[in-house]
Amino acid sequence: MNLEITLTEEGNQSIIALAGEIDAYTVTNLKETFDSVTKKEGQEVIVDLEHVTYMDSTGLGVFIGALKSTKESDSELKLVNIQDRVYRLFQITGLDEIMDVKAAIRGGNE
Amino acid sequence: MENFFKEKTDEYKNLLAEYLEQQDEKALYGVELVSKALIKHNILPEEIINIHIKALKELDPNLFGAFEHSLEFLLEAMISYGLAHQEIQTLREQQIALKSEISVAAQMQKTLLKTKKPDVPGLDIGVISVPANQMNGDYYSFLQNADGTIGIAMADVIGKGVPAALCMSMIKYTLDSLPKESLPPPAVLHNLNRVVERNIESNMFITMMYAEYNPETSKLVYSFAGHEPGYFYRAAEDQFTEFSTSGLVLGVSEEVEFEQAEIEIDEGDMVVLLTDGVTECRDGDRFIEIDEVLDVIRQFTHLSAQEMVQEVYRYFERLQDFQLQDDFSLLILRKTV
Numbered sequence: 001m002n003l004e005i006t007l008t009e010e011g012n013q014s015i016i017a018l019a020g021e022i023d024a025y026t027v028t029n030l031k032e033t034f035d036s037v038t039k040k041e042g043q044e045v046i047v048d049l050e051h052v053t054y055m056d057s058t059g060l061g062v063f064i065g066a067l068k069s070t071k072e073s074d075s076e077l078k079l080v081n082i083q084d085r086v087y088r089l090f091q092i093t094g095l096d097e098i099m100d101v102k103a104a105i106r107g108g109n110e
Numbered sequence: 111m112e113n114f115f116k117e118k119t120d121e122y123k124n125l126l127a128e129y130l131e132q133q134d135e136k137a138l139y140g141v142e143l144v145s146k147a148l149i150k151h152n153i154l155p156e157e158i159i160n161i162h163i164k165a166l167k168e169l170d171p172n173l174f175g176a177f178e179h180s181l182e183f184l185l186e187a188m189i190s191y192g193l194a195h196q197e198i199q200t201l202r203e204q205q206i207a208l209k210s211e212i213s214v215a216a217q218m219q220k221t222l223l224k225t226k227k228p229d230v231p232g233l234d235i236g237v238i239s240v241p242a243n244q245m246n247g248d249y250y251s252f253l254q255n256a257d258g259t260i261g262i263a264m265a266d267v268i269g270k271g272v273p274a275a276l277c278m279s280m281i282k283y284t285l286d287s288l289p290k291e292s293l294p295p296p297a298v299l300h301n302l303n304r305v306v307e308r309n310i311e312s313n314m315f316i317t318m319m320y321a322e323y324n325p326e327t328s329k330l331v332y333s334f335a336g337h338e339p340g341y342f343y344r345a346a347e348d349q350f351t352e353f354s355t356s357g358l359v360l361g362v363s364e365e366v367e368f369e370q371a372e373i374e375i376d377e378g379d380m381v382v383l384l385t386d387g388v389t390e391c392r393d394g395d396r397f398i399e400i401d402e403v404l405d406v407i408r409q410f411t412h413l414s415a416q417e418m419v420q421e422v423y424r425y426f427e428r429l430q431d432f433q434l435q436d437d438f439s440l441l442i443l444r445k446t447v
Contacts (some may be wrong), residue, residue: 031313056390056435056436057266057268057315057317057386057436058268060268060315061268061313061314061315062313064312064313064315064362065312065313068312069312092317092336092337092338092339092354093315093317093336093358093359094335094336094356094357094358094359095336095358095359095362097356097358098358098362098363
């Protein structure tokens with residue numbers, strides 16, 4: 001399974017849309033993408049996880065790395081549209097308490 | 111070596127002569143053996159073509175023109191194959207060396223992390239930990255405290271294999287260096303977090319749970335740091351309930367407070383602790399859900415705790431498309447009296 005990464009940059013905002021599975025095999029590219037945006041000063045980095053069906057702990061680690069990196073560069077990291085299975089991981093690990101994470105809205109896209 | 115080469119060159123020529131005359135299978139089989147022997151001695155493919163050209167010239171001195179040149183041409187074309195072959199040879203040797211190095215490390219790890227199940231009357235403990243690769247990123251340990259309580263630690267380092275295993279020894283050493291008197295579980299996690307946070311790469315972390323069981327009061331006090339929830343089996347109700355406390359994984363932030371909670375265990379009750387390798391097992395494309403794990407445990411409640419954890423693992427191992435995605439650890443604690 002692959003991970004598709006689409007990066008859109010506009011002014012101070014970077015939107016990273018992901019689709020597929022995030023695991024030890026796909027995580028390298030994601031880490032590179034994060035590195036390219038989270039190190040810039042004053043950025044708002046939004047990661048859209050609507051089409052991410054699976055994530056393992058290695059994937060979670062990359063998000064923690066991105067969080068630390070945005071903090072250092074006075075930027076913000078926001079995770080949106082997280083599916084149930086993946087959201088559970090953020091809850092168990094307590095990361096939902098220190099990260100800006102929003103679950104996917106069920107039954108519509110409003 | 112000289113002799114060997116000469117011998118094989120002659121043999122090749124004879125076989126070729128035989129084949130040119132009769133086109134028989136025997137000669138073909140013979141040349142197969144010759145080529146295997148040459149491979150064994152690292153003779154490269156272009157050298158074999160060279161042997162062929164020489165043999166052919168000796169057998170038929172009238173060989174001339176385009177055909178001879180074409181063989182020289184083929185010889186040149188084979189040189190890259192020869193180089194690739196040599197490279198594979200080297201890689202193979204390196205791989206063998208690496209493998210044995212890792213298995214030595216895995217053996218060391220086993221010795222290092224050896225922990226003794228505490229012998230507590232009325233308490234039956236079973237535990238299994240299976241690495242997905244050679245080295246294990248899961249960790250469990252039992253501590254026998256001076257006041258008669260028992261410490262139970264379970265941790266899972268992100269990822270697997272060598273990096274995870276290295277990271278885990280940090281947990282082991284920190285736990286070992288804690289004072290002999292028992293500390294409340296949140297204090298244990300707090301100490302570990304401080305060490306881990308300072309010594310870990312920014313995208314690594316450890317999930318952990320620490321519990322303390324007091325045989326006198328039959329109470330289990332526990333604290334979780336982002337670890338998979340445990341399950342408590344109440345025998346009187348024949349039911350599992352999830353238990354955990356909220357708390358961040360180790361290694362992310364120094365300013366974390368951990369919570370504490372407790373349960374009282376009655377006769378026949380069980381405490382099930384696990385790592386996400388258990389809930390992330392896959393049977394083909396299907397994930398194994400926790401309910402299935404608990405159902406399987408329930409099937410084996412008539413066995414001892416150690417037999418139970420082994421049977422549970424065996425059950426999943428037997429599934430047709432079972433693959434172990436991550437290190438798998440399962441610990442069961444049952445009060446028997």
